[in-house]
Amino acid sequence: MKFQLRLIVGVAALGLAVSAQxxxxxxxxxxxxxxxxxxxxxxxxxxSNSSKNDRKVADGDYRIxxxxxxxxxxxxxxxxxxxxxxxxxxxxxxxxxQATFExxxxxxxxxxxxxxxxYGLEFARVDNRQPFYLVLADEWYGELxxxxxxx
Numbered sequence: 001m002k003f004q005l006r007l008i009v010g011v012a013a014l015g016l017a018v019s020a021q022x023x024x025x026x027x028x029x030x031x032x033x034x035x036x037x038x039x040x041x042x043x044x045x046x047x048s049n050s051s052k053n054d055r056k057v058a059d060g061d062y063r064i065x066x067x068x069x070x071x072x073x074x075x076x077x078x079x080x081x082x083x084x085x086x087x088x089x090x091x092x093x094x095x096x097x098q099a100t101f102e103x104x105x106x107x108x109x110x111x112x113x114x115x116x117x118x119y120g121l122e123f124a125r126v127d128n129r130q131p132f133y134l135v136l137a138d139e140w141y142g143e144l145x146x147x148x149x150x151x
Contacts, residue, residue, distance in 0.1 A: 044094060044121070044135050057092050058085050061126050062112045070095045077101040081112055094123065096133050104132050 044057070062081035070076035079094045079101075092114070104125065106112075111126035121135040 044092065057114050057116070057121055058083070058090060059115050060085070060113070062092065062114060064106060064108050064110045064112060065091075067101075067106070067108055075099075079106065079112075081114075094133070094135070100133055 060083055062083045064079050065082045066078075066080035068078045068080075070078040073095065075098045076095050077098050079096065081092045081094060083090050113124045113126045113129060115122045115124070117134075119134070120137040122131045123133040123135070124131045
């Protein structure tokens, strides 16, 4: 009888933990619901000043140090972001849609918060932490791409 009671309590606790994780993921996805998105290969690159041109971005606050038109890509704006990590400057180049850039009214010196998520990266203004752009991992982006249906 004690074993059955422990088993029931254990299963109930596990159910609550799974429910809490699902709510957390749903909350994070819904808070990012109004954000625009792009893929890692389409939106993110290392700075030409970095020693390796990878796409790894640490969680944290970044400053916009440069704004430019994205070369050879109409309708896109390039933000160069910088932060100090372990005493060294890390730069990230983020290409986002011109409409997103204009809607956010971003300027040189503004603070942007980057946060790694299971689906990629979330970029938000530091002042309100509302995501405005999601950089989806390429495999996620490919899965979400629209495809024509045939009947």
